[in-house]
Amino acid sequence: MTDPFPPHLSSPLLSLDHIRAVLQRLEDTILFQLIERAQFAKNARMYEPGAFKELKEREQWDGSWVEWFLRETEAAHAKCRRYESPDEYPFTDPALLPKPILPPIEYPKVLYERSVVNDNKRIWEWYRDEVVPTITRRVEMGDDGQYGSAATRDVEVLSALSRRIHFGMFVSESKFRSAPASFIGPIQSRDRDALEALITKPAVEAALLVRLEGKAEVYGQDLNTGDESRRKIDAKEVVRLYREFVIPETKVVEVDYLLKRLDGLSEADIEELRQSRAS
Numbered sequence: 001m002t003d004p005f006p007p008h009l010s011s012p013l014l015s016l017d018h019i020r021a022v023l024q025r026l027e028d029t030i031l032f033q034l035i036e037r038a039q040f041a042k043n044a045r046m047y048e049p050g051a052f053k054e055l056k057e058r059e060q061w062d063g064s065w066v067e068w069f070l071r072e073t074e075a076a077h078a079k080c081r082r083y084e085s086p087d088e089y090p091f092t093d094p095a096l097l098p099k100p101i102l103p104p105i106e107y108p109k110v111l112y113e114r115s116v117v118n119d120n121k122r123i124w125e126w127y128r129d130e131v132v133p134t135i136t137r138r139v140e141m142g143d144d145g146q147y148g149s150a151a152t153r154d155v156e157v158l159s160a161l162s163r164r165i166h167f168g169m170f171v172s173e174s175k176f177r178s179a180p181a182s183f184i185g186p187i188q189s190r191d192r193d194a195l196e197a198l199i200t201k202p203a204v205e206a207a208l209l210v211r212l213e214g215k216a217e218v219y220g221q222d223l224n225t226g227d228e229s230r231r232k233i234d235a236k237e238v239v240r241l242y243r244e245f246v247i248p249e250t251k252v253v254e255v256d257y258l259l260k261r262l263d264g265l266s267e268a269d270i271e272e273l274r275q276s277r278a279s
């Protein structure tokens with residue numbers, strides 16, 4: 001099998017400038033969605049499987065309230081072919097989702113299909129266990145009963161985080177195509193550390209965290225009163241969430257993607273890739 005997306009077929013979608021512009025815009029989306037969720041209480045029972053007996057009785061659903069709401073939302077989005085798009089992945093098991101009603105769109109083939117990863121299980125667990133308790137700490141009540149409003153925000157934050165983290169695949173494809181020869185050895189020897197070193201750009205990460213803190217300081221203030229005690233979100237916490245999970249997890253996706261980047265290619269195909277130059 002020949003690599004269907006050889007490096008000489010460069011796509012503007014794979015320019016690092018374009019990809020980083022998308023990641024930057026997603027910072028705003030994620031920040032606004034986090035602020036939206038942070039106005040409601042933690043509502044721990046929303047995340048406990050079986051805590052809503054109505055779901056068991058009326059929907060035959062054993063999972064949590066938020067997972068059920070994800071499935072309901074994602075079912076509508078699946079009908080609109082959202083998950084046909086190479087940058088959108090559902091949290092719900094695709095086997096439980098309906099088929100699109102709209103006819104398929106021909107997306108430009110930029111990712112190597114055998115390499116695509118779905119990291120949503122890890123994103124969900126981290127969001128439930130780390131993000132929700134962190135951003136709702138300012139709300140005095142532990143449970144405000146706003147299960148519909150809070151779950152609506154959860155679904156929005158989760159889908160923005162998922163899109164951001166899965167964008168790591170585009171970053172990887174771009175980096176791989178710009179220098180296949182440097183990646184082939186570590187891919188073949190399954191060397192995660194070497195691959196991580198190749199994709200890591202400390203200056204980009206540092207600039208991101210500074211920019212993000214600035215945005216969170218500005219967007220999170222209460223402009224109506226100027227009262228610091230009424231901040232909507234703690235900027236340092238947002239930075240910590242990015243530093244400790246969002247960026248590292250994007251890199252996990254990048255490395256997982258790369259590890260499968262040569263699957264199905266013959267020795268001759270790989271040799272051709274090794275010899276190829278970035279366009």
Ligand SMILES: O=C(O)C(=O)C[C@]1(C(=O)O)C=C[C@@H](O)C=C1
Binds near residue numbers: 020199200248250
């Ligand atoms: O911009 C890149 O080059 C990326 O790989 C993305 C990203 C990020 O998650 O923001 C991840 C790893 C790099 O060290 C820098 C930034």
